[in-house]
Amino acid sequence: MFKTIEDRSANTVEILVEGVAHRVPANISVAAAALLCGLGSVRETPVSGAGRLPYCMMGICFDCLMKINGQPNQRACQVMVAADMTVERQLGAAEFEDL
Ligand code: FES
Structure with missing residues (x-):
């Protein structure tokens, strides 16, 4: 569905996605990075x-x-995305104390 546009810049950052380190382009959103990293879903509905x-x-x-x-x-x-960012799937509604 989505296609990566070739990026000639070599700037990348390392982020942790579901506890796994991934190197991604520095100029993309976290959603794009999640798709690039192959997450099957980014959240589960409450x-x-x-x-x-x-x-x-x-x-x-x-x-x-x-x-x-x-x-x-x-x-x-x-x-x-930013260097050393941690990204996790959101499973259901966020806990009140998380907010
Ligand atoms: S993909 Fe982020 S609000 Fe729609």
Whole structure:
């Protein structure tokens, strides 16, 4: 569905995605990085547990909610990757104490 546009810059950063280190281009969103890293889903819905992947990539659909650097409910398409960032799938609703 999504295709990577060739990037001639060599700038990359290392991020932890679900506890696994990945080197990704420095100028992409966390949602793009999650797709690039091959995550099968970035979150599971609170009601049915169905897996979701980023859809609109522009902050509208909220299907890309992830836990980024320990903060739940982050729209991954609106956050750019940064060195040593930790990215986790969001499973169901965020716990109240997480907010
Ligand atoms: S992909 Fe739709 S809000 Fe992020």
